[in-house]
Amino acid sequence: MTRQKKGQPNKASQKISHVDNxxxxxxxxxxxxxxxxxxxxxxxxxxxxxxxxxxxxxxxLRGLGHKILTHRLTLTDDQGRAHRGMALYYLSTNPPAEVAA
Structure with missing residues (x-):
């Protein structure tokens, strides 16, 4: 096992996906x-x-001026349980088909 020198970034940490931030x-x-x-x-x-x-x-994001709307619907989680009143978020310029109709 090699030791990392102080101040040098770990090579593995450079490959962290942005979703890890x-x-x-x-x-x-x-x-x-x-x-x-x-x-x-x-x-x-x-x-x-x-x-x-x-x-x-x-x-x-709304506080920063983005026009984001919410549509409430029933969603099923990964365990198969239904959850009423869950949020579907969309930009006012990009409504989901079920809301636009």
Whole structure:
């Protein structure tokens, strides 16, 4: 085993995916980037974007002037349980098909 010298970055740490960055800034950036592509629900934001409290990040983005709307729906979690009133977030310029109709 070799010892790492002080002040030198660990090579493995340089390959960390951006979803491993849990700072609020990084989470807001990931969420906003995704919202420009398509709507996202709470479970997907948690699972795919590593955002534990998507509602808080949405609130912060709204405070920064982004027009993000919420549609409430029933979603099924990974264990097959239904959850009523879950959020589907979307930019006002990119509504989901079920809301636009």
């Amino acid at each position: 849990t700072s609020g800034t990084a989470q807001r950036a990931r969420l906003l980037e995704r919202l420009h592509i398509s709507p996202i629900d709470t479970f997907t934001a948690i699972r795919e974007l590593n955002i534990v409290r998507p509602g808080a990040r949405i609130n912060e």
